[in-house]
Amino acid sequence: MNDTNETAWNQRADNDTQTAAEWTVLPVFQLLTALSGFLSNGVVFLVFAVNRSLWTPFNVYVVNLLIANCACIVTQFPMDIVVSLYHGGWTLSEPVCSYYLLTSWYLQPVIFNSHQLIAINRIWAVTHPISYRGIHSTRTAMCLCVGVWIYVFVGLAPGLVNDTAYYRVPLQTPGLCNLNTEAQLHWALAVQIIFYIWPQIFMLIASLVIFLVKSARRRRANRGRSNTVAPAMRGTNSNPQRTGREPTANITAATDNSETPSTPGRQRQKSSHGNLLLLLLTVSVTVCWTPNNVYYxxxxxxxxxxxxxxxxxxxxxAIQTTIDPVMFALALTPLRKALYEFASCH
Structure with missing residues (x-):
């Protein structure tokens, strides 16, 4: 997975000369994560498909990530298991090797940048709420998701084409199925930084920015309430004829104005669900992605x-693909209710 250096694979294959398949810890866990990931992503995707109430603009990003996870599980994970069974050796044909390299090098960055797209959406919603409510729609979300797939393809296509045409190391039996990254070291390093490391860093930055912005708004709201309540109370004490309703109205108005302009309660609730989802995803990818990025x-x-x-x-x-649907269910209350109804019916 995330093949970025041929030397490591060569050393691992040279250390074990046997060619028979062996179910060690790694292929067993890969098989389990493939099955659990396919089940969890598939069930959540099915619930989205049959519940029209879940078809919101923000959930487009969730469905996009589910599709990317499922595509990776179906196309890449079986090949990963085969490679692990033979301790890094490749026993299949060269066309299958090309297919494996294409899926692993393309789908993994799509997953990383689909997570990053959720972070971009949350920053936009929190820092520029007026333009977000005016511009963001289901069509906008779909265009952004398609843009991620195109963006990754454009960034990876030159290196993949050059490797196939000029730099691919011929397969032996058993051989190694890898891109010749040493021949395109600068490109491979740029891919590692831009498509793997930066999305994780950006999610951390986005979570911090959202926390700071919301904290600043709460402080302004508290100051607004204090400045409004004090004059109202003084006016009430100086005039016994007043009923006390006006100060209450002023307090309510100040509270409403402290939130984002014209934000209804349901919209604020949806925004909090999205922010919670980003926080949960940031924690999970920090745990699951950091060792992988450090290693490669x-x-x-x-x-x-x-x-x-x-x-x-x-x-x-590999576990991250299974964790994503769990994070969706924990953060998105409508999805959690729909999953409960789905489980009750079946």
Missing amino acids: TWQFFTAYDEPTFYTVTTILF
Whole structure:
């Protein structure tokens, strides 16, 4: 997964010369995560498909991530299991190798940047709520999701084409199925930084920005309430004929104005669900992606390979596809209710 250096794979294959398939810890966990990921993503996607009430602009990003996860699980995970069974050796044909490289190098960055797109949406909603409510729609969300798939394809196509045409190392039996990243080191390093490391960093930045913006708004709201209540109370004490209703109205008006302009309660609730989802996804990807990014970035600068660390990073990376639907259910109350109804009916 996330193949960025051929030397590590060569060393791992040279350390074990046997060609028979062996169900070690890594392929067993990959099989389990493939099954659990397909089940969890598939069920959540089915619930979205049959519940029209869930077809909101923000949920387009959720469905997009579900599609990317399912595509990766169906196309790449079986090949990952085969590679792990033979300790990094490739026993299939060269066309299948090309298919495997295309799926692994393309779908993984799509997943990373689909997470980043949710962070971009949340920053837009929190920092520019007026333009967000005026511009953002289901069509806008769909265009942005399609743009992510195109953006990743444009960034990866030059290196994939050059590798196929000029730099691909011929397969042996058993051989290794990898891109020759050493021949395109600068491109491979740019891919690692732009499509793998930066999305994770951006999610952390987005969570911090949203926290700071909302904290600043709460402080302004509290100051507005204090400035409104004090004059109202003084006016009430100086005039016994007043009924006390006017200060209450002033307090209510100040409270309403402290929120984003013209934001109804349901819209604020949906926004909080989206922010909670971003927070949960940020925590999960920090745990699951960080070891993987550290491992493959380190491989650019050294030929040393630690099989145990590789196994842990690969398992954690695969688990993220299973965790995503769980985060969706925890953060999005309408989805959680729909899942409960779906389970009750079946």
